[in-house]
Amino acid sequence: GAVVSQHPSRVICKSGTSVKIECRSLDFQATTMFWYRQFPKQSLMLMATSNEGSKATYEQGVEKDKFLINHASLTLSTLTVTSAHPEDSSFYICSAEEGRESDGYTFGSGTRLTVV
Amino acid sequence: AQKITQTQPGMFVQEKEAVTLDCTYDTSDPSYGLFWYKQPSSGEMIFLIYQGSYDQQNATEGRYSLNFQKARKSANLVISASQLGDSAMYFCAMRGINTGGFKTIFGAGTRLFVKA
Numbered sequence: 001g002a003v004v005s006q007h008p009s010r011v012i013c014k015s016g017t018s019v020k021i022e023c024r025s026l027d028f029q030a031t032t033m034f035w036y037r038q039f040p041k042q043s044l045m046l047m048a049t050s051n052e053g054s055k056a057t058y059e060q061g062v063e064k065d066k067f068l069i070n071h072a073s074l075t076l077s078t079l080t081v082t083s084a085h086p087e088d089s090s091f092y093i094c095s096a097e098e099g100r101e102s103d104g105y106t107f108g109s110g111t112r113l114t115v116v
Numbered sequence: 117a118q119k120i121t122q123t124q125p126g127m128f129v130q131e132k133e134a135v136t137l138d139c140t141y142d143t144s145d146p147s148y149g150l151f152w153y154k155q156p157s158s159g160e161m162i163f164l165i166y167q168g169s170y171d172q173q174n175a176t177e178g179r180y181s182l183n184f185q186k187a188r189k190s191a192n193l194v195i196s197a198s199q200l201g202d203s204a205m206y207f208c209a210m211r212g213i214n215t216g217g218f219k220t221i222f223g224a225g226t227r228l229f230v231k232a
Contacts, residue, residue, distance in 0.1 A: 104153070
């Protein structure tokens with residue numbers, strides 16, 4: 001089946017630094033990928049839709065300059081958390097759809113970001 | 117507005133018994149898809165089952181079945197013969213044309229505990 005690889009799985013960074021999270025579709029091409037954020041014991045909140053070769057579409061309330069998304073190829077989307085602060089600590093997870101809607105989305109394994 | 121409601125924050129079930137996880141939704145889309153995902157403590161999201169709004173029959177996938185009642189706008193997940201490994205968070209999700217570019221929205225989730 002379809003596989004989405006997400007790295008790193010865990011990262012700890014200092015306040016003020018930037019962190020890049022990668023999401024790769026390993027055996028299929030993904031023109032669209034989605035980035036979610038999940039707070040502890042809460043649901044997934046869509047942050048943005050990543051479109052290959054064009055600008056990402058951000059959800060209302062998500063800071064574009066803080067969460068930079070680059071979808072430079074059909075198999076790679078990256079999320080960069082710029083100037084991270086402790087309140088950015090969260091679980092970030094990406095997803096992509098390989099084919100039919102009935103096959104559901106394939107998710108990466110997620111990245112747990114801790115900003116200290 | 118599109119909305120997914122899961123009213124059960126937590127559920128307990130005895131091993132080998134069946135359990136139903138509730139999900140109701142609200143949408144004005146004429147066509148939409150309903151999904152269930154499982155999230156173990158490790159964090160990854162695992163696609164379980166899909167129901168299209170025009171599907172005449174309830175979806176089934178192994179021990180998972182979806183009790184789809186369109187008029188009531190409910191899409192309950194039934195897990196038969198529960199196993200200890202079924203202990204996890206379960207999210208109901210929906211995707212439709214009017215969710216904006218076929219985005220998927222998620223419910224708050226239900227944590228299932230399977231007792232030995």
